[in-house]
Each structure stands twice: as structure tokens, then as C-alpha cells.
Amino acid sequence: MRQYLAKRMVSALAVIFGVTLLVFTMVRLVPGDPIDVMFANQPPPTPEQRAALRRQLGLDLPIHRQYFHFMRRALQGDLGRSFRTRQPVIGEILARLPNTLKLTAASLAVSLVVGMTAGILAAVYKGSWFDTATMALAVLGASLPSFWLGLLLILSFAVHLGWFPVSGAATWRHVVLPAVTMGSVSAGILARMVRSSLLEEFARDYVRTARAKGLPEATVLTRHVLRNALIPVVTILGLQLGQLLSGAFVIEAVFAYPGIGLLAVGALQARDFPLIQGIVLFVALVYVTVNLAVDLLYCWIDPRISDA
Amino acid sequence: MVDSRSGSSSRWPDLRVQLNRRRVIASGLAVGALGISGLLAACRGREQGTPEPVPAETPTAVAPGETPAPASPEPASGRIVVGRSGDADSLDPHLTVSSLSWQVFTNIYDPLVSWNARLEVEGIVASAWEISDDARQYTFSLRDGIVFHEGTACDAEAVKFTFDRILDPQTGSPAIAWIASLDTVEVVDRLTVRMRLKEPFAPFLGNLCTGYFGIISPSAVRQYGTEFGKHPVGTGPWKFKEWRVGEEIVLERNPDYRNFRSYVDNKGAPRVAELVFRNIPDEQTQIAAFQTGEINVLAVPPQALADFEADPNAQLFRIEQSVGITFLEFRMDPPEGEYGAKFRPPFDDVRVRQAVAHGVNADDIIATVLEGLAVRNYGPLPTGVACYDPAIEQFGYHYDPQRARELLDRAGWTLPAGGGVRQKDGQPLQVTLWTWSATTQQKVAQVIQNQLNQLGFDVTLETLEPGSLLARLGTPDDTSNFTLMSWGWTEPHMLYMMTSTNAGIGLYRPQEYRTLVTRASQTVDHAERCRLYFEAMTIMVRDAAMVPLWSPVSVVAVRKDVSGFKIGPQGIYVYEDAVVGR
Numbered sequence: 001m002r003q004y005l006a007k008r009m010v011s012a013l014a015v016i017f018g019v020t021l022l023v024f025t026m027v028r029l030v031p032g033d034p035i036d037v038m039f040a041n042q043p044p045p046t047p048e049q050r051a052a053l054r055r056q057l058g059l060d061l062p063i064h065r066q067y068f069h070f071m072r073r074a075l076q077g078d079l080g081r082s083f084r085t086r087q088p089v090i091g092e093i094l095a096r097l098p099n100t101l102k103l104t105a106a107s108l109a110v111s112l113v114v115g116m117t118a119g120i121l122a123a124v125y126k127g128s129w130f131d132t133a134t135m136a137l138a139v140l141g142a143s144l145p146s147f148w149l150g151l152l153l154i155l156s157f158a159v160h161l162g163w164f165p166v167s168g169a170a171t172w173r174h175v176v177l178p179a180v181t182m183g184s185v186s187a188g189i190l191a192r193m194v195r196s197s198l199l200e201e202f203a204r205d206y207v208r209t210a211r212a213k214g215l216p217e218a219t220v221l222t223r224h225v226l227r228n229a230l231i232p233v234v235t236i237l238g239l240q241l242g243q244l245l246s247g248a249f250v251i252e253a254v255f256a257y258p259g260i261g262l263l264a265v266g267a268l269q270a271r272d273f274p275l276i277q278g279i280v281l282f283v284a285l286v287y288v289t290v291n292l293a294v295d296l297l298y299c300w301i302d303p304r305i306s307d308a
Numbered sequence: 309m310v311d312s313r314s315g316s317s318s319r320w321p322d323l324r325v326q327l328n329r330r331r332v333i334a335s336g337l338a339v340g341a342l343g344i345s346g347l348l349a350a351c352r353g354r355e356q357g358t359p360e361p362v363p364a365e366t367p368t369a370v371a372p373g374e375t376p377a378p379a380s381p382e383p384a385s386g387r388i389v390v391g392r393s394g395d396a397d398s399l400d401p402h403l404t405v406s407s408l409s410w411q412v413f414t415n416i417y418d419p420l421v422s423w424n425a426r427l428e429v430e431g432i433v434a435s436a437w438e439i440s441d442d443a444r445q446y447t448f449s450l451r452d453g454i455v456f457h458e459g460t461a462c463d464a465e466a467v468k469f470t471f472d473r474i475l476d477p478q479t480g481s482p483a484i485a486w487i488a489s490l491d492t493v494e495v496v497d498r499l500t501v502r503m504r505l506k507e508p509f510a511p512f513l514g515n516l517c518t519g520y521f522g523i524i525s526p527s528a529v530r531q532y533g534t535e536f537g538k539h540p541v542g543t544g545p546w547k548f549k550e551w552r553v554g555e556e557i558v559l560e561r562n563p564d565y566r567n568f569r570s571y572v573d574n575k576g577a578p579r580v581a582e583l584v585f586r587n588i589p590d591e592q593t594q595i596a597a598f599q600t601g602e603i604n605v606l607a608v609p610p611q612a613l614a615d616f617e618a619d620p621n622a623q624l625f626r627i628e629q630s631v632g633i634t635f636l637e638f639r640m641d642p643p644e645g646e647y648g649a650k651f652r653p654p655f656d657d658v659r660v661r662q663a664v665a666h667g668v669n670a671d672d673i674i675a676t677v678l679e680g681l682a683v684r685n686y687g688p689l690p691t692g693v694a695c696y697d698p699a700i701e702q703f704g705y706h707y708d709p710q711r712a713r714e715l716l717d718r719a720g721w722t723l724p725a726g727g728g729v730r731q732k733d734g735q736p737l738q739v740t741l742w743t744w745s746a747t748t749q750q751k752v753a754q755v756i757q758n759q760l761n762q763l764g765f766d767v768t769l770e771t772l773e774p775g776s777l778l779a780r781l782g783t784p785d786d787t788s789n790f791t792l793m794s795w796g797w798t799e800p801h802m803l804y805m806m807t808s809t810n811a812g813i814g815l816y817r818p819q820e821y822r823t824l825v826t827r828a829s830q831t832v833d834h835a836e837r838c839r840l841y842f843e844a845m846t847i848m849v850r851d852a853a854m855v856p857l858w859s860p861v862s863v864v865a866v867r868k869d870v871s872g873f874k875i876g877p878q879g880i881y882v883y884e885d886a887v888v889g890r
Contacts, residue, residue, distance in 0.1 A: 036778040038482075039405055046808075049485045056480050084397035084406070086534070095553055147590075154596045166597040167588045168555055256588040256597075258554030265589065266394065266554070 008295055012288040019284040020074070020277070024067050027276050034059070034083050034271035057083050070277065079281070080274035082267075089278035093260060099169050100259035103182070103252070104244050106175050110183025111190055111240065116233075118187070119194025124221070126199060134191065141188030150181040150254040167256035178255040182248065186240040193236045197229040204228075230301055238294030242287045384561050386888025387582040388870060390881070391594045391603035395554050395587040400537030401520050402474050402481040410519050412557050412585050414880070416457075417522025417542030420448055420467065421513060423877035425571040427694055429513055432568050433462060433523050433543065443508045443832050450499040456525040457547040457562060464501040468493045469526040471503070483520040487512065508830045510837060511801040545884050546583050559583040571876055572884045579872075579887050598622070604867035604888075605881065610681050610748060613863060622865045627879050629692030630859035632796040633685060636664065636741075636756070637812035637854045639789050647819035649853065654737060655789060659719040661852035664790070665705035667712035667763045668756055670857045677751045682858035687845045688803060688813075691859040692878070695800040695838035703849045704856070712763050723764050730764035738766045739789040742781075744774040753792050782811025794860075798878050800841050801829055803848075816853045 035053050039045050045053070054060045058069065073080060079089035118138065122131040157177060158166045168174050201207065202225060210220045245260075252261035260279060267275035396409035401417060404410075420434040431437070434448040454462040471493040474481045489509035494502045505512060515521065528541035540548045545567060546559035561578040568575075586602075588594045591609045598606045599619070608616050608624070616622050638655040655661050674682045686704025689696045716722075721730040721737050730737040739760075743753040750771055757767040770788070772780070780786050793813075795806050804825040807816045821844050828840035848854070864881070866873045869889045874882040 030776075033779045037774075045482070046485050048488075049482050052477075052480060053482065082397075084404075086398060086403060086537070092553070151592050151596075154593060159596050159599050162600065166600055166602055167586065167593055168602075170552075170555075253589045254593055256555075256586070256590065256593055258552065258587070262554050262587075262589065270397075 004299070005296070008292055012292055015288055016281070016284055020071065020281055021067070023277050023280040024070060025063075027271070027273050028063060030271075034273060037269070037271045038083070070274075074281070079278040082275045083272045084267075084270050084275070089274050092263060092275060093278055093282055096258060096260045096263050099257065100245070100248055100252075100261065102169075102175055103178055103248060103257060103259055104241070106179035107182035107186065107244050108237075108241065110179055111186040111244075112237075114183065115187035115190030116194055118191040120198065120221070120226075122191065123195045123198035123202070126195075131195075135195070138188040138191040141184045142192070143188075144185070146181055146185050147250050147254050149184065150178065150251055153177045153181055154255075169257050169259070174255075174257070178251050178257050181254075182244055182251050186244060189240065190233070190236060194229065194233055197232045198225060201225045201229045227301070231298060234294055234297055234301065238290050241290050245283055245286060384563075384577070384579050384581045386580050386869075387584055388580050388605060388873075388883055388886060388888060389556075389584040389586055389603040390605040391586050391588045391597055392607070393587070393589050393591075393594070396551075396557060396585070398537030399540040399548065399551075399557075401522055401524065402479055402483055403537055405482045412559070413522065413540060413542075414519035414544070415546040415559055415583060415883070416540050416544045416548055417519060417524060418454075418544045419519065419522045420450075420516050422517045422569065424569070425877055427877055429517060430568075430570055433467070437513075439513075439832070443510075444505045446503045446505075446513065447496070448501050448503070450501065451568070452499060454543050454566075455564065456528070456543050457541050458525060458528060460525060460527045462523055462525075462543045463498050464495040466523055466526050467501045468495050469529070470521075470523050473524070473529070474521075486515050486518075486520065508832070510829055510832050511799050514799050545578050549582070554587060556584050556586045559585075567884055569876075569882075569884075571874070572882060574885050578884050580883065583883055598865060598867065601867060601869070604870050605873070606865050608863040608865045610679060610863075613679060613681070616863070616865045619865075621868050623868060623870075623873075625864040625866065625873070625875050627862050627864065627875055628683065629879070630683065630861060631690045631692045631798045631878060632794055632860050633688060633690045633856060634682070634752075634792070634794045634858055634860065635688070635813075635854045635856045636668070637791050637793050639786065639791075640812060640815040642810070642815050643817050647817050647822055649816050649818045649851065652789065654721070654732075654739065657719045658852055659715040660721065661855070662705065663712040663715040663719070663763065664760065665852050665855045666708045666715065667760055667765075668855060668857070669707040669759055671707065673752055673755050674858055677748065677755060678858075678860075681861045681863070683861060685856050685859045686849070688806070688848055688854065688856055689800060689841065689845060690796070690802075693798055693800055693802065694834075695841045697838070697842055700842070700845055700849065703846050705849075705852070709759075709763060716764060721764070728761075728764065729766045736766055737764060738768065740768045740770055740787060741790055741792065742770050742772060742777060742788040743792040744777045745771045746774075749792065756792065782809075782814070786811065800838070801825075803841055803844055804829055813854045816848070816851075818847070818851070821847045 034057070035045060035050055038053070051060075058066060061069070070080065077090070079093075081088055082092055085092065118134045122134045125131055154166055154177065157163050164173050164177050165171075207220060207225060210224055211217075215223075248257075248259055248261035249264055250261070251257070252259045253265050256262070260282070264276070264279045266272075267279060390411075392408065392411070394408045396404070396412050397406050398404045398409060399413045399416065401409075401413050418432045420432065421429045421437070422432045424430040431451075433450060433454060435451045436449045438447045439445070440447070448467070450462070450464060450467065456462055456466075460466075471487075471490065473479050474484055474487070475490065475493075489505040489507055489512060491504045491506045494504070496502050522542055522544070524536070525541035525543075528539065529536050532539045538551060545562055545565045547562045548557075549560045550558040552558075560582050561580065563577045565577040566575065586597075588597055588603070591612070594603070594606055594609070595612055595615065597603045599621075601621075616624060638661060639652040641650040641652060643650060650656075651661070655664075670684055674680065674684060683691050685691060687696075687700035689700075716730055716737075720732045722732070723730050741753060741757060743749050753769050753771070757769045760767050777791075781788070781791065791812055795802070797805060806813055807821070807825070808814060824840050824844035824847070828837045828844070831837040831840060849856075862879070864875070870886055872885040872887050874885055876882040
């Protein structure tokens with residue numbers, strides 16, 4: 001177990017290191033000088049303005065030295081300062097984190113409740129009209145572009161019905177529409193996964209044995225089948241969580257929801273290198289951590305895995 | 309941009325003597341007219357312009373020293389919520405050049421002087437000013453009793469503190485370039501401050517009108533240090549209340565405010581309790597938020613204009629006078645030495661450039677692609693900038709495809725039998741047009757491509773992301789022959805600035821033109837300055853050094869529950885007369 005954990009940790013660190021190197025180079029390879037973007041609405045900067053800003057932002061150093069500085073500081077927990085706001089990157093990210101966590105948790109809840117319920121019912125009533133309808137909806141939910149679904153929900157529930165606000169994050173009502181938008185995509189995927197995984201388990205011998213013992217169907221489902229069907233579901237959930245975090249980039253922009261996604265979109269447009277690096281590093285950390293957690297969860301659900 | 313012409317001031321007769329020791333008071337005189345407003349609308353690298361000046365009703369002049377009654381007839385209530393794409397980066401006016409920040413902090417800080425409705429300079433924190441014989445010394449008398457939002461006095465020390473902070477290299481203020489001629493700031497007495505310039509610079513007073521030069525609270529800067537941008541304190545009509553980063557910035561009314569702007573009727577504190585700037589990046593979401601009333605002020609996205617015209621809840625303000633100009637610029641090389649104009653082939657022949665100018669049907673593009681949201685402009689100066697003169701049209705190029713074909717024939721670019729592309733010495737007339745990736749901009753470029761192809765050009769259109777376009781122009785990566793570009797500035801000094809960059813029209817520096825725009829920037833007399841600019845423009849137009857197309861028009865939608873909203877000088881939104889929900 002300990003060896004398994006150590007192996008996973010090492011590979012996680014390698015991933016993080018790779019990500020920093022990649023992002024650092026990529027943001028600088030993308031054409032577009034942050035100083036030009038800064039002056040996008042103004043007459044272009046004079047050579048003096050440009051030189052002074054480059055010096056201030058540390059852009060006058062050769063790229064390998066910039067990376068070295070970045071890594072040295074990052075290891076001490078300092079991701080530098082944003083070019084635009086000149087505030088510490090960590091602070092900018094942490095300020096948005098609660099909003100993104102709120103949204104991710106809410107979407108995950110939507111996805112779990114809707115996806116699991118729909119998947120279980122569809123599996124139990126396999127072949128019925130309910131099964132067909134649910135799976136059709138699931139495919140639809142999983143394949144709709146989320147920004148389009150978001151706009152549709154805004155038009156129906158905010159503009160026409162007036163039940164929810166269009167933009168912002170001030171109250172729980174602000175979270176509903178974006179969470180439903182994001183949750184429904186992953187709910188679709190989850191429902192299909194739960195259904196097929198349950199059907200697979202239902203066909204196994206132990207289920208026949210349980211039924212033959214005369215156990216009520218509900219007990220067979222909850223005590224035996226669900227637990228075994230959970231492994232692929234947890235995998236999907238882990239991946240979904242990562243996708244929820246990155247899907248938030250689009251959805252947060254549509255709903256003007258001030259989370260990490262919206263911060264990232266602004267940072268990219270402004271070529272705010274430290275902020276982009278910080279956000280990507282942060283998201284990579286979360287992704288890696290979640291995956292690690294999922295792996296550990298396997299071991300807990302099915303102790304055979306860690307021995308393998 | 310200012311330093312580059314130092315030393316040239318002695319070369320020209322001093323035209324500033326006309327203003328010797330003239331006392332210039334608040335609503336009096338257009339000195340050096342119109343400087344740079346921070347509004348800086350119309351954008352290099354952006355599609356959507358910012359609103360432009362609209363002459364308001366006859367302004368009531370405020371004599372120096374006169375104190376308007378700080379009266380608010382009814383208790384203030386309600387909120388004005390302005391929707392826009394993006395959030396401010398900093399509310400420290402010395403540390404940002406973002407127009408999203410400017411839009412907010414101009415309501416927090418008052419400048420020494422500002423524009424009135426006729427685009428003349430009037431006093432805000434200053435009641436009067438005096439310009440010395442050599443036009444290098446500006447002495448400002450400050451109004452008594454103006455206090456910062458946290459209660460300290462706004463006096464000569466505070467003004468000195470503000471400008472010293474900009475000049476201090478430690479601050480790293482980009483705004484320094486716009487007052488680069490400023491040498492020292494000196495406190496004469498509690499309410500008098502004197503500024504000395506290194507050289508005469510006519511746009512100086514106008515530059516001071518912008519929000520970047522609003523007076524900041526020294527005690528707040530000392531208290532918050534580098535965090536001042538998150539805790540801004542000024543003397544303006546609105547006080548900073550809260551900034552939920554990425555979401556919204558909330559300002560509240562300054563109950564002690566005395567308004568010295570001649571175009572604002574309400575001489576006291578604002579009548580609305582809160583002024584909010586909400587970040588909504590997506591256009592569709594902005595429109596939805598306006599429809600639900602979550603926001604009540606929004607710059608209308610051009611393609612949604614018809615929807616807003618049909619919306620019974622919307623009042624529309626059309627802002628005709630623009631501080632932006634859209635044009636075609638040709639690829640150029642830097643002049644050898646100080647002066648010159650080296651166009652790259654095939655546009656090195658003036659007749660080919662003139663053929664482009666005659667071959668683009670700008671009126672048609674305005675009517676169809678831009679849905680009427682632009683004003684045809686035949687010269688480089690935007691319609692809403694001082695010294696703009698529609699008379700430039702008589703020197704300009706009208707749509708005339710026949711004439712364009714003749715010019716190309718005469719330049720040696722002839723149509724081969726049966727061919728659609730002109731040739732010269734066996735070379736086809738192939739050119740690459742660059743523009744940036746914005747829907748309208750791309751459509752415009754496509755129409756231009758089509759119009760020029762009909763004349764026998766073979767135009768390749770390349771669309772670049774704005775940041776990437778700006779980064780590549782004028783570098784070895786620049787593979788364009790000409791570019792669809794926009795520029796914006798609110799001061800006629802723009803004619804100097806736009807020919808002082810490293811690409812396109814920025815490299816157009818024939819001695820005749822350069823001399824005129826340089827002389828104009830040293831000429832304080834407004835009429836004479838405009839005359840010099842006009843002459844310079846006729847040279848640029850004669851050379852077809854660029855092809856001016858139009859100045860954009862923007863539209864602001866305000867929900868009907870807000871009354872008294874106004875568009876001020878240079879298109880600023882004026883909230884101080886507004887009332888919500890009555």
C-alpha cells in the first residue's frame with residue numbers, strides 16, 4: 001500500500017513539473033506581448049514606457065532565467081504578482097476559489113443526484129419506456145455544448161420566468177443555473193455509466209445467488225450490486241470533477257460567475273503570464289490530487305487493487 | 309513621444325506670445341484645447357468604441373470661488389448598475405492604462421481641470437490657472453474646502469504629492485509619458501501650486517483633464533501603500549465602497565460633494581445611492597441581464613441594436629462624435645534619418661495607394677456591414693476631436709472605381725487579356741491584408757478584399773488575434789502589405805503620436821508633415837494650432853499615406869427606470885443628474 005502510494009506521488013510530482021514547464025513556455029510562445037495588450041485601448045506605448053514596464057514585470061530577463069525565478073519562488077509558495085493587478089497571484093486565486101468550489105460542489109451534487117438516480121432507475125427498469133427516455137436525455141445532456149445550454153437556461157429561467165438572476169455570485173440563487181448547466185452534462189455521462197455498470201453486475205452469479213436466497217430486490221441492489229458497480233463510477237466521477245473544474249472556464253464566462261475560470265479567461269486575454277501560470281499550476285495540482293484520491297478510493301472500495 | 313522632439317522648440321517662431329500672462333479662468337478659454345482624455349476610446353486593437361462627446365445643453369459657467377449649493381432635493385436611493393466586459397485591474401490611476409479601470413476611477417478622483425460641453429477646459433479642483441510668458445509655467449489656484457473621502461483636505465500638498473508620485477520612477481506609472489514635459493511641481497501656498505515644464509507643450513493642460521491625473525489622497529496612499537489600488541480615495545462624486553474582484557465594483561455617493569462641472573445641473577451630491585460596475589463577459593448574457601433589469605446601463609453591442617430599439621424598457625443614447633478613426637495603413641520601413649516616408653512595394657507608388665483610396669466604398673460598408681454605426685471620415689482626425697474639420701473632405705478620396713482603374717493603369721499595373729489580376733513586369737498585383745479577429749472587423753475586411761479584387765488586385769485576407777497582430781506589425785514576422793487598423797485619442801496631438809510608432813502609418817515622417825505637427829504641439833493658440841494640423845492633414849491625404857474610412861458611433865442603452873442619465877464631453881457617462889425609479 002505504502003509503496004503504491006509512493007509510486008503514485010512521484011508520478012504526480014513529475015506531472016506537475018511537466019505542466020509548469022509546458023505552460024511557462026507555451027504562454028511565451030503564443031504571439032502577443034503583454035505590454036501591447038495592456039495598451040490595447042490606447043495609443044501604443046513609447047519605447048521608454050515599454051522598457052520600464054518590461055523591467056518591472058521581469059520580462060527583460062532571458063526565458064530560462066525567468067523560469068528559474070518562477071520555480072524558485074513557486075517552491076516557496078510564491079507564484080509572483082499578476083501583470084495586470086500587481087497583486088500576488090496566490091491571493092487572486094484564493095479569492096476566487098470559494099466561488100469555484102461552491103459551483104463545482106453544486107454541479108457535482110446535481111450530477112450525482114440526477115445521474116445516479118436516472119442510471120439506477122434505467123438499469124432496474126431496463127427496456128421500459130423510462131429507460132429509453134432517460135438514456136435519450138442522457139445522450140442529449142452529454143452532447144449539448146454547455147455554453148448553449150447555459151444561454152438557453154438564462155433565457156427561460158431568468159429572462160422569461162424571472163426565477164433566477166442572470167449573472168454574479170452573491171447568493172445561492174446565482175449558483176443554480178450555472179450548476180444545473182454544468183451538472184447536466186456530467187449527469188448524462190454518469191447516468192449511462194451507472195446503468196451499464198449495474199447491468200453488468202446484475203448478470204453476475206452472486207446476484208443470482210442472492211436472489212435465490214430470497215433477498216428482496218432492494219437489498220440485492222443496495223447491499224450487493226451498487227457497491228460492486230461503484231468502481232467505474234468513481235473513476236468517471238474523478239475525471240468529471242476535473243472536467244467540472246475546467247468546464248467552469250466556459251460556464252463561468254457565460255454566467256459572469258466570478259470564479260477561477262473567469263479569472264483564467266481574463267488572464268489569457270491580457271497575456272498575464274504569472275496569473276496564467278498560477279492558475280494552470282493550481283488546476284493541475286487539483287487534478288492530480290483528485291486522481292490520487294480516486295486511486296486511493298479504489299483501494300478502499302476494492303482492497304485487491306493495491307496488491308496488484 | 310514628447311522627448312523625441314526636444315531641441316526643436318527653438319527652431320520655430322514662438323507663437324505662444326498671444327497668451328502671455330493671460331489669466332485663464334474656469335469656463336473661459338480653450339487653451340491648447342482638448343488634451344488626452346483617458347477615455348481613449350476607439351481602440352487600437354479593439355472593435356467596439358467608447359462613446360464620444362456630444363455637446364450638452366448650454367453649460368452654466370461656474371465662476372471661480374463660487375460655491376454651488378450642496379443640495380440634494382430628495383433622499384438618495386437606488387442603484388445604477390453598468391454592465392461591461394471585464395473587470396478593472398487596479399483603481400490606482402497611476403498604475404493602470406486599462407479603460408475598464410478608467411471608467412470606474414474617474415468617478416472617484418477629480419482632476420485639476422476637465423472638459424466642458426464645448427470641449428474647453430474648466431476648473432474642477434482648481435478654480436483658476438495662469439500660464440507664464442514662456443508657456444512653461446502653469447500656476448493653479450485650488451478651491452478651498454475640498455476634502456478627500458476620508459476627511460483630509462485636498463490642498464496644494466496633495467496636488468504636489470499626486471504629481472510627484474507619477475514622476476517618481478519608483479512608482480512606474482505609465483501615465484508619465486503623457487506629461488513627460490513636466491519637470492517640477494512646487495507648493496506656493498496652501499491653495500496654490502506651480503508646475504514647470506521642460507519645454508513648451510501645448511497639449512499639457514488638456515492632458516491634465518484625464519482621470520489618470522485625478523488628485524489622490526496622500527494619507528490613503530501612505531496608509532495602504534501598494535494596496536492603494538484596492539482602496540482608492542479621492543475627492544470625486546462617488547466614494548469607493550466594495551470590490552468583489554471579477555464580479556463588481558460598488559461606489560456610493562459622496563454626500564459632501566460639490567459639483568463644479570458646468571454640464572451637470574445638480575451642483576450637490578449624486579442623487580443615486582450606489583453606482584455599480586458589473587463584469588459580464590458574454591454579450592448575450594449582458595443583453596439578458598439588461599432585459600431582467602439586473603443592469604440598467606449597457607453599451608449596446610452593434611449587432612443587437614435592433615433588439616434594443618424594439619425594447620420598450622430601453623432609452624437609447626446615440627453618441628455621434630467619435631474620438632476614434634478606422635483606416636487602412638500601408639506597410640512602411642523606418643525612414644533613414646529623422647525624416648522620410650518609405651512605403652513597401654507595391655504601395656511605394658502613390659497612384660497604387662490612391663487607387664485603394666478610390667476603390668474602397670466606405671459609405672456602402674457603413675450602411676451595410678456597420679448598420680449605420682459610423683460616420684464617414686476623409687481625414688485622419690476623428691470627428692469628435694478638437695481641430696477636426698469636415699472641410700478635409702475636399703482633399704479626400706471619394707469612391708470612384710473608374711478613377712482607381714485608371715490610376716492602376718498609369719502606374720503600370722495592367723490587366724492581361726482575359727485575366728482578372730493586374731500585372732506589372734510579369735508580377736501579379738498580389739497583396740496581403742491583415743486585420744484582427746473581431747466579427748465586424750473581419751466582415752469589413754472581407755468587403756474591402758472583394759471591392760479591391762474587382763479592380764484587379766489579388767487580395768489575401770489574414771485575420772490575427774489582436775495581441776498577435778500588434779506583436780507582429782513592423783517586425784520581421786510582418787508579412788502584410790496593408791492593415792485595417794483603428795486608432796483613438798482625444799487630442800489633436802494624435803496626429804504627431806500616430807506617426808511616431810514602429811509600424812504602418814507610425815513610420816510616416818516626411819519633413820513637411822513632421823514639421824507642422826511638431827510646431828502645432830508647441831502652439832498654445834487654439835486657432836493657429838488647428839490651422840497647422842489642417843495643413844498637416846492635407847499633406848497626409850495628398851500622399852494617401854493611409855486611407856481614412858470612418859469614425860465609429862456607439863449607442864448606450866439605459867433602462868427607463870433611470871432618468872437624467874447624460875452623455876458628457878468626450879462621451880463620458882454622467883451619473884450625477886440621474887435619479888432611479890421615480
